[in-house]
Amino acid sequence: MQLTYLEAISDGLRCALREDDRVFLLGEDIGVMGGAFKVTAGLLDEFGPERVIDTPISEEMIVGGAVGAAIVGMRPICEMQFADFVACGFDQIVNVAGKLHYRLELAAPIVIRLPCGGGVSGGPYHSANPEAWFLHAPGLKVVAPSTAEDAKGLLLAALADPNPVIFMEHKGLYRRVRGEVPEGPYETPFEARTVRDGDDLVVITYGAMVHAAAAAIEQLDGASVRLLDLRSLEPLDEEAILAAARECSKVVIVDEANYTCAIGAQVSALIAERAFEDLDGPIIRVATPDVPIPFAPELERAVLPSVERIRAAITELLAY
């Protein structure tokens, strides 16, 4: 079936709620309202208020409550209204959920959905890509789909995983991206995916930047440029990254997140440590500079990685 990225996430939630009675949803305005972006629209009607729970505005309670329910056998899925608000639930994620298994041999199989990303004039509090916060904290997994099919498959894989998983869903892709999505449940592995093949250079990215990078590559003529979609940031598919770096010898890494300590920095370090001999040029990173995401479209466009910036980086490195 053809679904938008948003519909694919909704379909994944519906599948999970139908298949597994341990699954329930926790979030703000996810019931009657169907969530700020309508991802949970219709779920209250189908599953009732005990499985689609509207909470007060209490992010620590949403996350920590999910942890508590999970350790006694439930499979909760939390929604943050915007990824930015996850900062208000940070302690329960990094200090409780993330450290639980190491300390207590107790697993917390929870999924936390983060509607993330810029490009919508959301300003400094409704545009964040905070995935790196969770990459640095032990015990968490982080996934970031770029397509409708992966959005549903990664969601269901996240739910099946016995660990806390941060699910980065990009608001800019919700209605812009559409694709063929299998019916019923299926799981997408936490591994990278080659979007298009090539061997002159590889662009490594994830989330919305997969589409920006694909557009940039389309605009080149002649060059054989590979595109690798990470899909999972933790675990990081190191073998796929190293194989691509070795085979292409030139690497451009794109993050929509702020530059410093973004996953691109980790990917860059990995390649420098383990594939240095295979490189034919410096690794080039394209990312949002270390600023809050500004509101005015002119300012926002000036900081988010654009198709033009990515194309310029590729062109520069190809000529190296």
Next chain:
Amino acid sequence: MSTLPTTGAAEGTREGPYLELPDRVSLYRFMALQRAVEERGLSLYKQGRVPGSYYDGRGQEATCVGATYALNAADTVCPLIRDMGAHLVRGTTPLAILAHYLGRAGGVGRGRDGNVHLGEASRGVVGMTSMLADMVVVAAGMALAFKLRGEPRCSLAFFGDGATSVGDWHEAVNFAAIERLPLILVLELNGYAYSTPSAAQFPVHPLARATAYGIHGEPVDGNDVEAVFEVTRQARERALAGEGPTLIAAKTMRMHGHGAHDDARYVPAELLAKWEARDPLARQRGRLVELGVDVAAIDAAVAEEVAAAAQAALAMPAPDAASATVGVYAASEPTPLGRGEAPWSGFCS
């Protein structure tokens, strides 16, 4: 002596009294065990054998023992800093606790966490994080699961007066109140949060907060183990009847410094003297003596058990250094929290 109800069955299984002589002895024994384990831990700490820092619950034994004793095996517990007695009631052994203090492989924390940060998941106990009030939220989450599944279980969280100033506490209590969760909240009013007196934590009576959140509030003498048992038993009945959370405000006193490093010179000597006279062990001992129980024999058995446990703990190996990086993630379908020991007779299974 506290007045204990003599009629009215908790779960239709038996008429009162709820505490029979073996229970009253058990309550004393668990308090004595907590004190002995913690005293031994403290001396090991002072000898330099316990790494890191050291905390105990001296003077507060009645609150954690009495409350935990009122629980069912399937109920879950989130103990805090002063609540080693809760672990003991649920079945964690003095050996496992002492080995935990020492950071040994066979201790509860397997060397991964120390001092009061422990909890045996298999016994329905969730080990505390340091971040105060975190566990109140987790306890509310467990209670939510029990409610959603229609199980006759509750969860219980202990916390200090200082912890009630943290936002998480308010998020948890508010949510539990809205959802009428089967949650028991045990506030240990021990006068201080580290060096800060309670008056600098909240300007209202703590039970005013129960009223404000729309939940039941119950004051109790936190140094009377039978009284704490009784208010917790009632809170549990309310929780299982769908009447929502209860905030139990247990008045007690922290008799040691915040930790072994803290001489607590900020606590007036007269205050400590006043509370020394209200020692929870002495109170229960007095009751048992009156009932003709040989308390000295219990004390001797406890001392012997703890001495043997300390010896065994010291003989345990340190964790293998190679294990330090193992187990950050769960690799398989998780085992949910297990059932703890619930030594309280007949009413709970």
